[in-house]
Amino acid sequence: MSKGFAKRIGLLTGLIGLTIFAVGGAGALSAQELKIGYMKHDIHAANVVIMEKWAKAKGVKLTKIPMAYSVFQEKVTATLTSGGDQFDVIWHNDDWGQLWKKWVEPTNDITGMDKVARKPLEAFINDDGKISAVPMVHTVGVFFYRTDLVSENEVPKTLDELVTVSKKLQSEGKVKWGYVGGMKMNHTWFSQWWSMWSNNCDIFYPIYSRDNKELEANGWKPALADPCHQEIIEFWWDAMNTHKISPRAMTAYGRDEANAIFMAGDAAFTLVDSTHFGSFNDPKKSKIAGKVGMARFPMGPRRTTPVAWNEVWGWAIPKGVPDDRKKLAKEMLGAMLTDIEGQIKQWEDTGGPPPNREAWDKIAAMDPVFGQLKHAVFDVEPPMHAAYYFPNWPAVHKAYSDATIGALSGKREDIAAALAKGVPIVHAAAVQ
Amino acid sequence: MLLLVGPAAAVLVLFQIVPILIGMNASFRSWALYDPTKTWVGLKHYIYVLSDPVFMTVVLPNTFLLMFLSVAISLVFGLALAHLLNRDFLGQRIVQTIVLLPLMVAPVIVSTMIRWMFNDQFGIVAVVWEGLGFEPMAWLAERWPSFSIILFTDVWIWTPWFTIILLAGLKSLPREPYEAAAIDAAGRWRVFTHITLPMLRPVMLVCIVIRSIDAFRTFDQVWVISAGGPARGTEVFSVYAYIEAFQNLNFGRGSAAAVVGGVIIMVVGLLMYRVLNRLMEVSR
Numbered sequence: 001m002s003k004g005f006a007k008r009i010g011l012l013t014g015l016i017g018l019t020i021f022a023v024g025g026a027g028a029l030s031a032q033e034l035k036i037g038y039m040k041h042d043i044h045a046a047n048v049v050i051m052e053k054w055a056k057a058k059g060v061k062l063t064k065i066p067m068a069y070s071v072f073q074e075k076v077t078a079t080l081t082s083g084g085d086q087f088d089v090i091w092h093n094d095d096w097g098q099l100w101k102k103w104v105e106p107t108n109d110i111t112g113m114d115k116v117a118r119k120p121l122e123a124f125i126n127d128d129g130k131i132s133a134v135p136m137v138h139t140v141g142v143f144f145y146r147t148d149l150v151s152e153n154e155v156p157k158t159l160d161e162l163v164t165v166s167k168k169l170q171s172e173g174k175v176k177w178g179y180v181g182g183m184k185m186n187h188t189w190f191s192q193w194w195s196m197w198s199n200n201c202d203i204f205y206p207i208y209s210r211d212n213k214e215l216e217a218n219g220w221k222p223a224l225a226d227p228c229h230q231e232i233i234e235f236w237w238d239a240m241n242t243h244k245i246s247p248r249a250m251t252a253y254g255r256d257e258a259n260a261i262f263m264a265g266d267a268a269f270t271l272v273d274s275t276h277f278g279s280f281n282d283p284k285k286s287k288i289a290g291k292v293g294m295a296r297f298p299m300g301p302r303r304t305t306p307v308a309w310n311e312v313w314g315w316a317i318p319k320g321v322p323d324d325r326k327k328l329a330k331e332m333l334g335a336m337l338t339d340i341e342g343q344i345k346q347w348e349d350t351g352g353p354p355p356n357r358e359a360w361d362k363i364a365a366m367d368p369v370f371g372q373l374k375h376a377v378f379d380v381e382p383p384m385h386a387a388y389y390f391p392n393w394p395a396v397h398k399a400y401s402d403a404t405i406g407a408l409s410g411k412r413e414d415i416a417a418a419l420a421k422g423v424p425i426v427h428a429a430a431v432q
Numbered sequence: 433m434l435l436l437v438g439p440a441a442a443v444l445v446l447f448q449i450v451p452i453l454i455g456m457n458a459s460f461r462s463w464a465l466y467d468p469t470k471t472w473v474g475l476k477h478y479i480y481v482l483s484d485p486v487f488m489t490v491v492l493p494n495t496f497l498l499m500f501l502s503v504a505i506s507l508v509f510g511l512a513l514a515h516l517l518n519r520d521f522l523g524q525r526i527v528q529t530i531v532l533l534p535l536m537v538a539p540v541i542v543s544t545m546i547r548w549m550f551n552d553q554f555g556i557v558a559v560v561w562e563g564l565g566f567e568p569m570a571w572l573a574e575r576w577p578s579f580s581i582i583l584f585t586d587v588w589i590w591t592p593w594f595t596i597i598l599l600a601g602l603k604s605l606p607r608e609p610y611e612a613a614a615i616d617a618a619g620r621w622r623v624f625t626h627i628t629l630p631m632l633r634p635v636m637l638v639c640i641v642i643r644s645i646d647a648f649r650t651f652d653q654v655w656v657i658s659a660g661g662p663a664r665g666t667e668v669f670s671v672y673a674y675i676e677a678f679q680n681l682n683f684g685r686g687s688a689a690a691v692v693g694g695v696i697i698m699v700v701g702l703l704m705y706r707v708l709n710r711l712m713e714v715s716r
Contacts, residue, residue, distance in 0.1 A: 078465065081466060099681070102467065185659060249570035249571070252573040257551065260553075266553065391464065391466055391467065391681070398675065402663050405663040406663035406664075409665075
């Protein structure tokens with residue numbers, strides 16, 4: 001072996017040794033560090049602030065890793081299934097509750113879990129009957145209206161009234177659009193779905209069922225071709241093309257575009273998660289700050305009582321995280337759940353209803369807006385679930401979106417045929 | 433010598449070859465991203481992809497159309513810009529740098545910017561369009577306007593690449609044929625078509641092949657601008673594979689789609705290479 005070759009081998013060995021030492025050292029240090037992966041959103045940021053309070057008091061380093069919503073689910077799914085510990089805590093959503101149940105820790109033992117509402121947590125129940133998320137905020141759909149344009153009595157209570165009130169406001173030159181809402185893939189709740197549920201309609205038969213056994217016994221039969229569905233799609237087609245109370249480009253809008261139009265003062269009504277109320281009322285971002293009210297969903301012709309959905313955004317702990325960091329993460333989430341003052345501040349800063357019900361009474365006593373939200377959502381019985389909770393749900397959502405956007409993008413007389421064409425595609429997505 | 437090449441080879445194997453092999457393995461298995469059972473299913477995913485009417489009648493035609501139009505238009509504009517830059521003038525280097533700027537911005541950022549420019553309510557394009565007296569246009573809500581925006585974005589990003597390579601090619605051309613043409617009083621258009629283009633052909637053809645292979649797998653612009661919509665109308669091969677693997681969470685099927693696309697571009701690339709060789713021989 002030549003001297004030069006031996007020297008190179010020695011250098012390589014040294015480098016490898018240094019690397020192992022550095023990684024090992026990092027592993028030891030990481031016991032006092034927690035990494036949080038979440039969506040870049042005011043509510044998440046506000047909730048992380050509560051956790052930062054705890055982290056500072058405990059001398060724990062909190063590394064924040066915000067990610068875009070459009071890639072969050074797929075990125076985190078890949079991370080979870082690899083068994084890695086890239087994140088110690090991740091944002092979790094009811095949509096993904098059944099998707100990730102095998103890969104995240106049960107959370108029943110976390111302090112404060114007895115103080116939160118149970119129904120929204122149904123999405124996160126794993127195969128052992130344990131809950132696998134910790135709520136950070138209630139995410140509820142709210143029908144927002146401009147208080148400077150309509151009084152509380154004038155707020156539309158039906159889809160027909162939504163059209164007449166919108167057209168009246170437009171003809172008086174008070175507003176450019178009546179209703180604006182997200183419609184494209186991943187934003188389907190904010191036009192098609194809220195109106196679908198408000199019309200005694202749903203994606204699968206039986207309508208409103210979320211019992212997977214019942215849905216499976218019915219063969220995952222889509223209700224897309226049902227007259228109740230045709231009515232809704234025709235309503236939106238007319239809204240954009242006949243009555244022109246909504247922009248024709250709304251089929252391409254996400255909630256960002258819709259919120260931008262609403263906050264610019266160009267629309268009278270929108271429907272979006274209550275978590276955006278803070279932005280609507282922020283004078284730095286919104287031209288309509290202080291002029292936004294909350295109401296119940298307008299109803300379709302097939303309903304006489306309103307519907308509302310009440311879900312939660314939460315946090316989960318990946319199973320791949322080492323035990324010592326899992327314990328630390330659980331302690332942190334328990335501290336967040338029991339920090340009533342922190343949760344009240346989260347409401348004040350963002351309009352996001354906190355998870356601990358002990359905070360609700362305090363907030364309702366000091367903020368009339370919470371009272372509005374309570375009436376619009378929390379008092380509507382029974383609350384419904386705004387998604388289906390089984391692993392093929394993301395594929396079903398995509399198939400549904402393609403079918404309805406296709407129907408809305410074509411001719412009115414072709415809507416029934418387009419929806420019928422979507423039935424086998426949605427079914428195939430459910431049973432793949 | 434081996435030690436010099438070793439690290440690069442190791443990186444190539446670890447980050448290129450191994451993932452490709454894992455993907456190919458996944459394409460023959462039932463591999464849901466949330467629950468990878470990895471049961472062998474043979475050619476089931478390939479049969480699904482190749483018999484999917486959307487893949488055959490929408491996705492592949494969109495992909496080839498985008499590839500062809502993007503390369504053709506970028507080539508024409510790139511050549512024109514290269515020709516304009518192939519002379520000495522005050523500020524030539526600054527102009528050259530500015531022309532290269534689109535290539536320096538990440539495609540995701542460019543696409544996000546373009547998406548908002550074409551927003552029907554706030555976009556600058558809508559303001560100008562309606563200011564010129566046209567009816568308001570729902571650019572991103574219709575298939576061909578959306579496709580045109582994606583194409584425009586791709587051309588905007590890649591024209592500078594053609595420009596800089598063709599400019600280098602122009603600068604390396606021999607002067608003698610031009611001097612002879614000047615003596616014969618040949619016009620500028622004749623010089624361009626009978627001298628410049630034939631001599632530049634080998635460079636152009638290499639650019640076309642490389643860029644075509646890259647254009648076939650365009651993802652960022654399509655995903656950010658339209659996500660393949662409306663209703664899959666602008667879906668291309670890379671988006672199809674992505675949706676199957678990461679939105680529908682069917683990693684096996686997405687991998688099969690990726691392999692099918694890889695085979696297609698390999699065949700197309702080989703055919704183009706043969707044409708390139710033939711044309712280069714003819715030009716000699």
